[in-house]
Amino acid sequence: MITARGLVQTFTTRAGKEKKEVRAVDGVDLDVAEGEVVGFLGPNGAGKTTTLRMLTTLLRPTSGTATVAGYDVVRESQQVRRSIGYVSQAGGVSTSARAGEEVMDHGMLYGLSRQQVETRGRELFAQLQLDGLWERMPKNMSGGQKRRLDIVMGLIHDPTLVFLDEPTTGLDPQARANLWEHIARLRSDRGATVFLTTHYLDEADALSDRIVIIDQGRIVASDTSDNLKAQVSGDLVSLEVAPDHVGLAAQRLGAVADAVETDGLKVHGRVPRAGRVVPTLLRELEGAGVALESIEVRRPTLDDVFLTLTGRSLRDAETETTGPSGNAAEPETEGASA
């Protein structure tokens, strides 16, 4: 459904008088099969949206090639656009018209008749729990309702391939969980292929058959969540001990664990299989007279995967990219649009 080879996108940015070239996407290869749900995960500024904009024909690649739904993104951009649904990060809904009118206009742009759009639009409103909101102005909807309306717009022409750019950013936990259900149903009920970007680890984990991780414009991993986690060396064991016992606890943990670190009264280390190691460790600690306040065992997370692959945690990577103010470099040029 999606194939990309060596996709590159460079932008020119200006900081004061100085011009700087940003290689936002730096040689991306991708293969997404029909019916797959792929989570495209990476910190802020990693190149997720830029990749998505190239795949959806909104941005012409600086170099490299891509086919989407069997069509070349540069030479056959119209066919690509007709074959896909795209829900952008900002959402495509204007605030001045009623929700139903927006949907009608949008569907008719795809060449559907008024009757076809209305039937399909109302069906999607019911499926996405927007019943009764056809006449409502989007500005008077909740964040979750607005985001679901964006998704209606992306699905109005019944695409079999759907691109979602950070579908749940800014939503409260309940609205996120609700949207996750709808996204999961795109595949289970409609057999759609879904390519979604996110910087939420739990979202990538919950929704995706396969996770592709991008960092600084390059793909650093692509596999199922379980396989990625299996690459991380072991479960994290964290001990909290009385003030005088930190050194002793670190020594005992060090006998069975790798990468032992202390942090205040806490001692952390990685063990291959916590279930096997922890009972013995507890006996050892007791035997050594260590006053244990708490013990916590955590299975590897996708953040551990990112850390293992890049040497940085996702959160640190985000701070690096966006700086303390949270603003990325001021964009100047847009690259040539297709």
Ligand SMILES: Nc1ncnc2c1ncn2[C@@H]1O[C@H](COP(=O)(O)OP(=O)(O)OP(=O)(O)O)[C@@H](O)[C@H]1O
């Ligand atoms: N139009 C533009 N002009 C200049 N630089 C840009 C432009 N668009 C993106 N960039 C830069 O390219 C890099 C990748 O940005 P992109 O938006 O693709 O990242 P992202 O992974 O989608 O991030 P986020 O999670 O914050 O949306 C960043 O350094 C960004 O500042």
